[in-house]
Amino acid sequence: MTKILLILTSILLLATVSSADSQDTTFSNDKALQGLKETKAFFDVTVGNPKLLLVRLKLVEKTHSQLVTAGVSPAFIIGVRGKASRFFTKGTGYVLESDLPEKAQIAAQVKKLKALNIGIEQCSIAAGFEDIDLSDFLPEVELVANGYVSMIGYHSKGYGLVPMD
Amino acid sequence: MKQPGPACRFFGWLSFCCCLLLFAAPLFGAQYDEEMSTEEYLFVKGIVKSVSVDDQTLTLKQNKGPAISFFLDEDTLLEGFYHLSDLKPRQKIKVWYLPKEPKNKALKILKPLELGC
Numbered sequence: 215m216t217k218i219l220l221i222l223t224s225i226l227l228l229a230t231v232s233s234a235d236s237q238d239t240t241f242s243n244d245k246a247l248q249g250l251k252e253t254k255a256f257f258d259v260t261v262g263n264p265k266l267l268l269v270r271l272k273l274v275e276k277t278h279s280q281l282v283t284a285g286v287s288p289a290f291i292i293g294v295r296g297k298a299s300r301f302f303t304k305g306t307g308y309v310l311e312s313d314l315p316e317k318a319q320i321a322a323q324v325k326k327l328k329a330l331n332i333g334i335e336q337c338s339i340a341a342g343f344e345d346i347d348l349s350d351f352l353p354e355v356e357l358v359a360n361g362y363v364s365m366i367g368y369h370s371k372g373y374g375l376v377p378m379d
Numbered sequence: 380m381k382q383p384g385p386a387c388r389f390f391g392w393l394s395f396c397c398c399l400l401l402f403a404a405p406l407f408g409a410q411y412d413e414e415m416s417t418e419e420y421l422f423v424k425g426i427v428k429s430v431s432v433d434d435q436t437l438t439l440k441q442n443k444g445p446a447i448s449f450f451l452d453e454d455t456l457l458e459g460f461y462h463l464s465d466l467k468p469r470q471k472i473k474v475w476y477l478p479k480e481p482k483n484k485a486l487k488i489l490k491p492l493e494l495g496c
Contacts (some may be wrong), residue, residue: 260495262469263469295496296495296496297469307442307443308442308443309426309440309469310426310428310440310468310469311440313469337496339496340496343494343496344471345424345442345471346442361496362496
């Protein structure tokens with residue numbers, strides 16, 4: 215009897231998971247992307263919680279991938295400022311020991327994003343406020359004088375602003 | 380000439396003391412304004428690693444150095460926050476302290492403004 219119950223529960227669970235998967239594929243952004251050949255976006259990343267930050271960076275990758283799948287060429291810039299800045303540095307400094315696993319994952323994600331030709335810009339003013347040595351940032355990160363100026367500049371060039379705080 | 384009464388003398392002295400304190404207060408406040416270690420105290424900055432309200436202790440993680448623990452007492456000056464429980468992990472802080480074993484005595488703890496930049 216217990217075995218039958220276990221099998222039934224497993225079937226139900228599988229059905230639920232597969233239905234959730236199929237739901238994901240049934241949605242589209244056709245209306246938004248209609249007639250577009252390329253898109254431009256600036257992601258304003260400030261979040262200081264490493265778990266949340268990692269999820270956000272993975273979402274940027276997913277968004278890029280979905281646009282490519284839809285036949286639209288994405289031009290993305292990630293602007294980093296605020297407390298997020300600490301997680302874009304090399305080594306084990308600037309964060310708590312308990313956050314080091316996520317910091318390593320963030321560094322790996324940054325490499326993946328860079329490989330997709332996504333620009334990653336760090337505000338040097340924010341770096342100063344967080345007492346981060348400019349030489350300590352990941353090599354994939356480009357330092358800019360002022361993150362706000364970048365945001366304004368890209369926005370003026372038609373980049374959609376995506377806040378990620 | 381009529382001599383002032385005891386109550387009048389008391390209030391006179393009280394006013395004098397209050398004035399003295401009023402002028403001296405900024406000097407006490409400015410005691411730890413320098414963000415550097417001196418012969419009298421040490422200075423460190425970093426992020427909050429942990430806080431224990433029960434033990435009145437705080438551990439700070441330096442940007443590129445080890446963690447340092449402090450204990451607070453009634454003389455510890457708090458700036459930018461009101462209670463130890465207001466401090467949360469990963470928040471930036473600055474601490475002026477006296478080195479002691481096993482924990483250092485916090486003289487002043489400053490939580491800088493979060494500038495959002």
